Amino acid sequence: MSERPTRRELEKRLAELEKEVRLRREVEKTLEDELEKFRGLYDLAIAMTTDRTLDQNLQLIVDQCRRLLHSDISYLSLYDESRGDFYKHTCSGIHLEAFRKIRLPPGKCLGGLVTRTQQGHNVEDYFGEAGLERLPDESIAEEGIVSGMAAPVRMGSRNLGVLYVFNRSRIRYTAADLDTLSLIGNLAAVEVARKQVESSLRESEERFRIMAQTTGDVIYRLHYDSMEYDYLSPGIRKLTGYSAEEIREIGFSRLVVRIDLPERENVSPSVIARNRAEGKTGEFRADYLIRSKEGEHKWLRDHSFPWHDDLGRVAGSVGILSDISDYRRAEALVRERTAELIKSEEKYRTLVENVPLVVYRMGLDGEVLFVNPFVEELFGYSAVEILANPRLWKETVYREDLERVLEQRRKCCSRGEELMIEYRVRHKDGRLVHVLDHAIPSFVSEGVVGSVDGIIIDVTGRRILQEKLIQAEGLRTIEEVSARLAHEIRNPLVSAGGFARRLLSSMSPEDPNRQKVQIIVKEVGRLEVILRMILTYIQPLDLDVSPIRLNALVEKVLNALEPVVTDKKIRLDLHLAPGLPKVPADPTLMERAVKTLIGNALSALSEEDVLRVSTGREENFIRMEMRYPAQNLSSDDVEHFFYPFTTFQQSYSDIDLPMAKIIVNKHGGTIEARLDPPGGIALSLSLPLEPHRPSS
Numbered sequence: 001m002s003e004r005p006t007r008r009e010l011e012k013r014l015a016e017l018e019k020e021v022r023l024r025r026e027v028e029k030t031l032e033d034e035l036e037k038f039r040g041l042y043d044l045a046i047a048m049t050t051d052r053t054l055d056q057n058l059q060l061i062v063d064q065c066r067r068l069l070h071s072d073i074s075y076l077s078l079y080d081e082s083r084g085d086f087y088k089h090t091c092s093g094i095h096l097e098a099f100r101k102i103r104l105p106p107g108k109c110l111g112g113l114v115t116r117t118q119q120g121h122n123v124e125d126y127f128g129e130a131g132l133e134r135l136p137d138e139s140i141a142e143e144g145i146v147s148g149m150a151a152p153v154r155m156g157s158r159n160l161g162v163l164y165v166f167n168r169s170r171i172r173y174t175a176a177d178l179d180t181l182s183l184i185g186n187l188a189a190v191e192v193a194r195k196q197v198e199s200s201l202r203e204s205e206e207r208f209r210i211m212a213q214t215t216g217d218v219i220y221r222l223h224y225d226s227m228e229y230d231y232l233s234p235g236i237r238k239l240t241g242y243s244a245e246e247i248r249e250i251g252f253s254r255l256v257v258r259i260d261l262p263e264r265e266n267v268s269p270s271v272i273a274r275n276r277a278e279g280k281t282g283e284f285r286a287d288y289l290i291r292s293k294e295g296e297h298k299w300l301r302d303h304s305f306p307w308h309d310d311l312g313r314v315a316g317s318v319g320i321l322s323d324i325s326d327y328r329r330a331e332a333l334v335r336e337r338t339a340e341l342i343k344s345e346e347k348y349r350t351l352v353e354n355v356p357l358v359v360y361r362m363g364l365d366g367e368v369l370f371v372n373p374f375v376e377e378l379f380g381y382s383a384v385e386i387l388a389n390p391r392l393w394k395e396t397v398y399r400e401d402l403e404r405v406l407e408q409r410r411k412c413c414s415r416g417e418e419l420m421i422e423y424r425v426r427h428k429d430g431r432l433v434h435v436l437d438h439a440i441p442s443f444v445s446e447g448v449v450g451s452v453d454g455i456i457i458d459v460t461g462r463r464i465l466q467e468k469l470i471q472a473e474g475l476r477t478i479e480e481v482s483a484r485l486a487h488e489i490r491n492p493l494v495s496a497g498g499f500a501r502r503l504l505s506s507m508s509p510e511d512p513n514r515q516k517v518q519i520i521v522k523e524v525g526r527l528e529v530i531l532r533m534i535l536t537y538i539q540p541l542d543l544d545v546s547p548i549r550l551n552a553l554v555e556k557v558l559n560a561l562e563p564v565v566t567d568k569k570i571r572l573d574l575h576l577a578p579g580l581p582k583v584p585a586d587p588t589l590m591e592r593a594v595k596t597l598i599g600n601a602l603s604a605l606s607e608e609d610v611l612r613v614s615t616g617r618e619e620n621f622i623r624m625e626m627r628y629p630a631q632n633l634s635s636d637d638v639e640h641f642f643y644p645f646t647t648f649q650q651s652y653s654d655i656d657l658p659m660a661k662i663i664v665n666k667h668g669g670t671i672e673a674r675l676d677p678p679g680g681i682a683l684s685l686s687l688p689l690e691p692h693r694p695s696s
Contacts, residue, residue, distance in 0.1 A: 054195040058090040061163075061188050066092050068184075069177055071165035073143070076153070076188060077104060077111060078161040086111060086161060098139035108133050110150045111162040118159075120151035120182045122173040126166075144168035149178055151185035155193040163188055218321040221307070224276060224314065227251075239300060239323055241293025257297070258289040282306065284317065287324065299328040358456035362439075364413045368393050369451060378435065378458055380428025398424035398432060405437075409452070416441045416449050422459065424618075432618040434460040460619065543666060545691060547582035548590065550615055550622050557595045558613075561602060569607045575614035583622050584691040585667050593660040594624070597683055600657060601628050621669075621686040630681040638681065641673040 005013070052060070058076055065074035075091040086104040094100050104111050109132060114121055123129040126145050134140070148166035152159065163185040165173075219233040229252070232244035240247065240255060259267045262285050272286070288300045304319025358378055361370040367390045376382045379396050386392050397405050401423035412419040419439040424432045439454025507514045554576065558565070565572060601611055605628055612627040642661040664671040669687040676682040 054191065055090065057191050058188065059092070061184060061191070062090050062092040065163065065165050065181065065184055068180060069149070069165050069173070071148075072168045073145075073148075073166040074164065076161060076163050078153075078192065079159055089161070094143065096139050096143050098137075099143040102135070102137055102139065104135070108135055110148065111164070114150045114152050114162050115159055118152055118154065120149065120178045120185075122149040122178050123147060124170060124172055147171050147173065149173050149181050151178065151182040153185045153189045153192065155189045158193075160189055160192050216323065219319075220321065221316060221318050222304075223316040225316075236321075239292075239298070239321060240290065241296075255290040255292070256288050257291055260287040260289075261285070284319070287328070298323060299325045357458070360454055360456070361442075362393075362409075362452045362454070364449065364451070366390065366394065366409075375456075378427075378433060378456065379425060396425045396427075398426055400424075409439075412439055412441055412452055413449055416443065416447065419452070419454065430617070431620070433458060543586040543589065545584045545586055545667075548585050548587050549580070549582055550624060550687065551576045551580060553587075553591055553594055554598075554613060554615065554624065557591065557598055560595065561599060564599075564602050568602065568605060570602060570605050571608065571610045573610055573612040575612070577614075577616040580615060580617060580622055581689060583687045583689055585687060586663075589663045590667070590687075593663040594685075596657060596660040597626060597685065601626055601683075604628070604630060618686070620689050622689065623687075624685045626683040627676050627680060629679055631679055633675065633681060635675060638673050638675055642671065 062074040062076055065071065071093070073091075073093040075088050075094060077086040078089040079086055080103075083103075085106065088094075088100055088102070091100055106112060107116060110121065110123060110126070110129075113132060123132070124147050126132075126148055127134070127141070145166050146168055147170050148164060150162050150164045153161040153163055163181060165181060216235055216238060217233075218235045218239055219231070220229050220236075221231040222229050228248060229244070232247060234244070236247060237243050242250070242255075253269060256269070259269060259272070261267050267286075282305075284302065284304045286302045288302060290298055290300055292298055301322045301324045302319055303322075304317040306314045307316055307318050309315040355372070356374060356377075358375045359370075359372045360368060360375070363369055368386055371383045371386055373383050375386060379386070379392075381392050381396070394402070394406075405421060405423050408419050408421045411417045418441070419437060422434065422436050424434055427433050436457045436459045437454060438457075439452045441449040442451045442453055444450035558572065558574075564570075598611075598613070605611060609629050612625075614625050616623050616625075642657050661671050664685055664687070667687055668691075669685065671683070671685045673681060673683050
C-alpha cells in the first residue's frame with residue numbers, strides 16, 4: 001500500500017499547478033493581445049480601401065496606434081522636402097500646442113535615429129537613452145514623454161516620414177509591439193505615397209488640360225488601323241479652320257497639299273504609308289503645306305512618337321502639330337539672302353585675292369588671322385607661311401622702324417585708334433620695301449576691339465620719286481643761289497678791287513690811311529675767292545665712272561685722316577657690312593666727297609667723342625651712315641646743312657659740303673642730314689647699284 005503524500009509535498013504540488021495556471025493565463029492574454037492587434041491591423045487595412053481623404057486615413061492610423069499599443073500619444077511626422085525637416089502632420093493624444101508645432105531636423109532625437117538606421121526603435125526612458133541627440137525644447141518634458149517607439153514610413157528608397165507612439169509613464173514596449181508599429185508604418189507609407197501619386201496625376205492632368213486648351217499647337221493621338229484621331233486638342237480649329245469632329249469626318253489628309261521630310265522635299269503620302277506598313281514607325285518629323293477652311297495656305301510641322309497597346313504592338317502615334325508658316329517664310333528669305341551673301345562673298349573674295357595690295361586681319365595678340373596671296377609679292381613669304389608662323393609679320397619689319405610700328409599697333413588695339421603709318425619691311429630676298437599700312441579696328445562691343453582689319457600698299461616707287469624730287473630741288477636751289485651770288489658780286493667786286501689796288505699803289509708807305517686800304521684789298525681778294533668757289537659749283541662735272549667698293553673707300557679715307565683721329569683722341573665705331581656689291585662711281589670725286597663728310601665730322605668733334613660709321617644695302621642702293629655729337633645745331637641748320645656759307649660749318653681745306661652733295665647727286669645718289677637726338681646729327685649717303693643716266 002502506497003504512502004500518502006506529505007503536507008509539504010502537497011503544498012509544493014499546488015504551487016506548481018498555480019504557476020502553470022498563471023503562465024497559461026499570461027500566454028492566453030498575450031495571444032488575445034496579439035489577436036486584437038491582428039484584428040486592428042485587418043480593420044485598418046480594410047478602412048484604407050474606403051473612400052476617405054488622406055487626412056482621415058492618417059488620423060485613423062494614429063488613433064489605432066494608441067489603441068492597439070496602449071499608448072498615451074501617437075503621431076505621424078512627414079518629411080518636408082522644401083524645408084528639409086520633419087513636421088507633425090497627424091496627432092492623437094498631444095496636450096501641448098508647443099509640442100505639436102516642434103519641427104525635427106534630420107538626424108535629431110528618436111526620429112533621426114530611425115531615419116538614419118531605416119528600422120524601428122524603442123526607448124524605455126526617453127531622457128535617459130544614450131545615443132539620442134535631443135532637442136533643447138522644454139515642451140518635450142512638459143508633455144510628459146517617458147517611454148516610446150518610432151518606426152520609419154518608407155516607400156522603396158524614399159523616406160516619407162516617421163510614425164511614433166509615446167507613454168507618459170514608464171513601460172517596456174516589446175519587439176512584437178515594435179513589429180506592429182512597423183506594419184502600421186508600412187500602411188501609412190502606402191497611403192501617403194498613393195495620395196501623392198494621385199495628387200501628382202491630377203496636377204499633370206490639369207496641366208495637360210490647360211496646355212491642350214490654351215496652346216496654339218495641336219496635340220493628337222492617331223490610330224494606325226483606322227487612321228482616325230481619337231483625340232485632337234481644341235487648337236485644331238485655329239490651325240485649320242475645322243473642328244475636331246469635321247477633321248474626323250473629312251480626314252486630315254484631304255487638307256494636305258505638300259509634304260516635306262527632313263531629308264527629302266515634296267514627298268508622296270504613299271511613301272509615308274509604305275514606311276508604316278514596313279514597320280518604320282519610330283520618331284516622325286514632317287512639314288505639311290495645307291489649305292485651311294478659309295482657303296489660306298499654311299505650313300504645319302508634325303512631330304510624333306509611336307504608342308503601343310497592351311500587347312506591346314505599335315497601335316498609332318502621339319504627336320504635336322505646330323504652325324510654322326512664319327518660320328518657313330523666314331527660312332525662304334534666309335535662303336534667298338544666303339544666296340545673295342554667297343555671291344557677294346565670292347565677289348569680295350575675288351577682289352581681295354586679286355587686288356594689288358595686301359589685305360589682312362590681325363588679332364589683338366599680333367596673330368595674323370587672314371592675309372591675301374598678294375603678301376608674297378610684297379614680303380616674299382606666302383600667305384601659308386605667314387599664317388603658319390605669325391612671327392614673320394613682326395620679323396619682316398625693318399629693325400629701326402619696329403618700335404614705332406609696334407607702338408602704333410598697340411594704340412590701334414587698345415584704344416581703337418585708326419592706324420596710318422609708313423615703314424620699311426625686309427623682303428625675303430633681303431631688299432627693303434617701303435610700305436604704307438592703313439588699319440581700322442573692328443569692335444566686338446562698345447569700346448572693345450576684337451580684331452584689326454587693314455591694307456598694306458607698296459610705296460617704294462613713290463619714295464624713290466620723292467627722293468629724286470628732293471635731290472633735283474636741292475640741286476636747283478644750289479644752282480640758283482650760286483648764279484645769283486655770282487651775278488650780284490661780280491660787277492661791284494671787279495670795280496671795287498681795281499679801284500682799291502690802284503689806290504694802294506699810289507699811296508706812300510707813311511700814309512696813315514694805307515692800312516685801311518690794305519684791309520679793303522684783302523677783303524676784296526677774299527670775295528674773289530668766294531666768287532671762284534661759286535663758279536666751281538655751277539660748272540658741270542664730268543664723271544669717270546668705274547666699279548668701286550664703298551667699304552674700301554671708307555677705310556682709305558679713315559687711314560688718311562688717322563692723324564686727326566689720333567690727335568683729337570676720337571673713338572671710331574665702325575660697322576661695315578661684309579659682301580657689299582660694287583657701285584658705279586668716279587673714284588676720285590667720290591673719295592673727295594666721303595673725305596669731306598668724315599673730315600667735316602672730325603673737325604666738329606671734341607676729344608673722346610665717338611664717330612659711328614656704318615654701311616649696308618637697302619634695295620638697289622648701297623648706303624653709308626654717320627652719327628656723331630653736334631651741339632647747338634637747330635633744325636634750320638640741319639635743313640641747310642649742305643648749303644654754302646652757313647655759319648655753323650667748320651672750314652675744311654679739300655672740299656666743302658655743298659660740293660660733296662653735288663658729287664653724290666651727280667652719281668644719282670642721295671645725301672641727307674637729320675637731327676639724331678639727343679644732341680647729335682646723322683648723315684646718310686646712298687649710291688645706286690645701277691649706273692645713273694641723267695635725264696636730258
